[in-house]
Amino acid sequence: MAQPPTGSQPPTTKNNNNSSELLRRIRTTTQKLFPPERRSFITDTTSASKKRAIISIALRKGLFVFFSVHGVLSTALLALALVRTGRAKHPHSHSVHRPGPQRAAWSRVIQVFLQTFRSASTARLASWLGLYSALWTLTYSFLRKSHHQYAQWNPFIAGWLCGVSFFAQPKADRKEIAPNVLYMLLFALSNAQIAIGYLLYPNSLPSWYVHWVSRVGELNGRYVDLNRRLDRSMMIGSTSNLAQEYHRLINRDSQPRTWLNETRIQTWLNQPLPTHRPGAPCALNHFRHDSCLAFNLHQLFRTILKMAPTYAILHLVPALIFRSKVLLKSPVVFMSSIAKKTVSSALFIGTFVSVVQNCFCLPSQLYERFGIVVRGAPFYGLMGFCTGVSLLWEEPKRRGELGED
Known part of the structure; x- marks a missing residue:
């Protein structure tokens, strides 16, 4: 059997070496053009x-x-x-090769x-x-x-x-953009106040509104209460008291959970002073999902599907009363308009819920990974303010209604 000559390399090895050399040159050139200490040229x-x-x-x-x-x-x-x-060209493509049509093209x-x-x-x-x-x-x-x-x-x-x-x-665009910015700011500021009230001081809000937020966002009231008491340093007692007081949340509501979430929860409970943690671990909130991002996406689609029928009725009933002639004249256009408004409203509430869910995941991950403590009214107010972005999904007319309400 013939042996390859000494010193020769297989083709795959040569290709790998060439690729490595090319990547090294690209990296060196890029570092010269954009040094790390400079943010802009x-x-x-x-x-x-x-x-x-x-x-x-x-x-x-x-x-x-x-x-x-x-x-x-x-x-x-x-x-x-x-x-x-x-797409608007003549269907006979061979005619393009002629001098006249080619010049016209x-x-x-x-x-x-x-x-x-x-x-x-x-x-x-x-x-x-x-x-x-x-x-x-x-x-x-x-x-x-x-x-x-x-x-x-x-x-x-x-x-x-x-x-x-x-x-x-132009003046027309200024008239259209300026009110939307004002409505978004009003909506964001009101949501900042609501977020602080719901997450830290629920007695400052009507009880029916607190229950509505919990139902739409699918938030466990016991978990929110535990997070609130830890955030405000209201938990006094040993591990046994904590386990007894929130026995249903730890052993029933958050079951069955994944192995990673179980490890996170047990690590927290086995600490000498678990009640000194600045907030509840988000593993108790999304016990079936290891990833916070995967859970937020799941909640986004789940909220959209759950709230779409409600918003469809809210948009359909007034349209049937005031725009019945449009339905008789062009039913396809009428129903497509209702479907578009329904999707926009569902995306609005879905984005709102996703931002609220990060009020629990973001502080928990920062504390567990980097030891950074994020807590209190300033953080929750900022997250509530960020929910104002969800207003962009709605139509301009609806933005004014939601912002003023």
């Missing part, structure tokens, strides 16, 4: 920067944001326009290209974001350089002045 300002340098950096950042946003949006719009143009592509990159809406959006970046850099840098007595308010003042960039949008 544009130098950031400091309190020691001169006025001319601050203005120059602000202009460069604004131009960079403008061209980046304009390029990304224009490229995406151009791709969509080319796809539509390709190229002229059509150039026309689409020019229309896309000359779009006024794209330019206005890019100008808005670019102007915001430039104004933020300019304002915040000069405020930081002034060393005034209200230095802690520098980000607030800079952000307030950056609102001037909103005038880059």
Whole structure:
């Protein structure tokens, strides 16, 4: 049997070596272009920067944001326009190879290209974001350089002045965007108060509302109570008292649970002072799921499916009363509108529930993995404020209703 010559390598080994060498070169080149100590290729300002340098950096950042946003949006719009143009071509594709149709096709592509990159809406959006970046850099840098007595308010003042960039949008868009932002802020602020009340001070809310939140979010009242008492340092006693007081939660409500969750719970109970933990482990909340992300996705889809019939009735009954003529004239359009509104409302409440679930998972994971303690009204208020994002699923008319309510 023939032996390979000494010093020769199999083809697979050579390919692996070539791939490793190529990856090493790419990594080295990338590190040279983007060193780890730099966050941007544009130098950031400091309190020691001169006025001319601050203005120059602000202009460069604004131009960079403008061209980046304009390029990304224009490229995406151009791709969509080319796809539509390709679909609208004559079905006989062989005719494209003739000089006349080929010239017409190229002229059509150039026309689409020019229309896309000359779009006024794209330019206005890019100008808005670019102007915001430039104004933020300019304002915040000069405020930081002034060393005034209200230095802690520098980000607030800079952000307030950056609102001037909103005038880059047309008047019609400003009228549409501004109320939605106001409604979202009102909704987020009210939810921040509700989150603090539900998770820490349930007596401050109506009892029916507390039960409704628990039912929609499928939250175990005993688990929420345990988390509340641990968060507020109200648990006094030994491990036996804890196990006896929450016997149903630990031994019945959270069964059957996975091996990993069982390990997490027993590790907590076997500690010398388990009642000193700043919150209940999230393993008691999602005892059938090891992953918090998998559980949140499961709850999202479960909430959507559970609340869809309720929202379908809420949207269907008024439409049948006030838009019966549309149903008789075009039933498909009528039902598709109801289905769209139902899905939007279900996504709204599903996103809301997912954010609330993270009020338990996020502090628990941070404490168990890194020893970071996150607790109290500021954290729950922040999470409640984040639920305002869920309002984006709803239609603009519904946003106003929910924000004012």
